[in-house]
Every structure is written in C-alpha cells, then in structure tokens.
Amino acid sequence: xxxxxxxxxxxxxxxxxxxxxxxxxxxxxxxxxxxxxxxxxxxxxxxxxxxxxxxxxxxxxxxxxxxxxxxxxxxxxxxxxxxxxxxxxxxxxxxxxxxxxxxxxxxxxxxxxxxxxxx
Numbered sequence: 001x002x003x004x005x006x007x008x009x010x011x012x013x014x015x016x017x018x019x020x021x022x023x024x025x026x027x028x029x030x031x032x033x034x035x036x037x038x039x040x041x042x043x044x045x046x047x048x049x050x051x052x053x054x055x056x057x058x059x060x061x062x063x064x065x066x067x068x069x070x071x072x073x074x075x076x077x078x079x080x081x082x083x084x085x086x087x088x089x090x091x092x093x094x095x096x097x098x099x100x101x102x103x104x105x106x107x108x109x110x111x112x113x114x115x116x117x118x119x
Contacts, residue, residue, distance in 0.1 A: 007026040007027055007032075008024070008025070008026040008027055008028060008032035008035050008036070009023075009024070009025040009026055010022055010023070010024055010025075010035055010036050010039040011023040011025070012039055012042070012043065014044075014048075015048075015114055017048065017114055017117070017118050018046075018047070018048030018049075019048045019049050019050070019051055019113075019114045019117050019118075020043050020044055020045075020046075020048060020049070020050045020051070021050075021051045021052075021053055021110055021114075022036070022039050022040070022043060022050065022051070022052045022053065023053040023056065023110075024036060024052060024053060024054050024056065024057050025056035025057065026056070026057070026058060026059075027057075027058055027059040027060075028057055028059065028060045028061070028063075028064030028067070029059060029060070029061040029063055029064060030061065030063040032064075033063040033064055033066070033067045036064070036067045037067050037070065040067065040070060040071045040074065043071075045074050045075055045078040045080035045082075046078070046080055047080065048080075048117070049080055049081035049082065049083065049117040050071070050075065050080060050081070050082050050083075051082075051083045051084075051085050051107075051110055051113040051114060051117070052068065052071060052082070052083070052084050052085070053085045053086050053110045053113075054084055054085065054086050054087050054088075054091065055085065055086025055087075055088075055109070055110070056086075057086075057087075057088070057091065060091055060094070065094075065095075065098070065100070068084070068100075068104070069100075069103075072103060072104060081105070081117055082104070082105070083104070083105045083106070083107055083113040083116065083117065084104050084105070084106050084107070084113075085106075085107045085108070085109055085110040085112065085113040086107075086108065086109060086110065087106055092106070
C-alpha cells in the first residue's frame with residue numbers, strides 16, 4: 001500500500017512464526033495516517049502478535065502517534081501482543097516526552113521483536 005503523493009508505504013506480511021509485520025516507510029502525518037490506519041485495521045491481531053517496523057520511518061507527527069496508540073488499544077482489546085521495532089533516536093525522544101515509552105514495547109529490529117514474541 002502506498003500513498004505516492006506523500007511518500008508513505010505500508011507493507012504488511014505474515015512471518016512463518018505467525019507474527020504479522022507492518023513495515024512503515026516514509027512520512028507518517030495527517031496526510032498519510034489513513035494508510036497506516038487501514039493496515040492496522042486489516043491486521044490480524046491474534047496470538048502471533050503484531051510488529052510495526054518503523055525503521056524506515058522518516059517523520060511522524062501527532063496524527064501518526066494517534067494511529068500507533070489506536071494499534072495499541074486494539075492489541076489490548078484483543079489480547080494480541082504489539083511491538084514497535086526500529087524506532088530511531090529522534091522518534092524515541094518524542095515517545096519518551098509524551099510518555100509512550102511506558103506504553104509500547106520497543107525492539108531494535110523486527111527480528112528481535114519476533115524473537116521476543118516467540119518466547
């Protein structure tokens with residue numbers, strides 16, 4: 001899924017372990033957030049868990065953070081684990097300032113997140 005005008009790509013895929021991954025690339029803002037919202041809504045929040053890979057995310061505004069919070073709320077409602085992977089230091093600083101470092105589970109890579117979910 002791509003929003004070519006605003007340069008956001010969301011690539012969903014299942015892994016052999018059963019974890020569902022959403023790879024997010026580009027700018028996540030009020031112009032593009034609906035693309036990730038649709039991908040989150042379509043993701044199977046089940047026992048395998050969901051990983052949102054933000055390693056290729058170049059920008060995230062408050063609208064993008066709201067979409068991530070919605071994903072967290074869905075994971076809580078379904079009992080499905082949710083992890084964020086590859087968050088860069090600038091984005092992590094924003095998560096920390098708004099207190100989301102206490103809400104989300106973070107991993108340096110998608111592989112590390114998948115491994116943690118498999119334990």
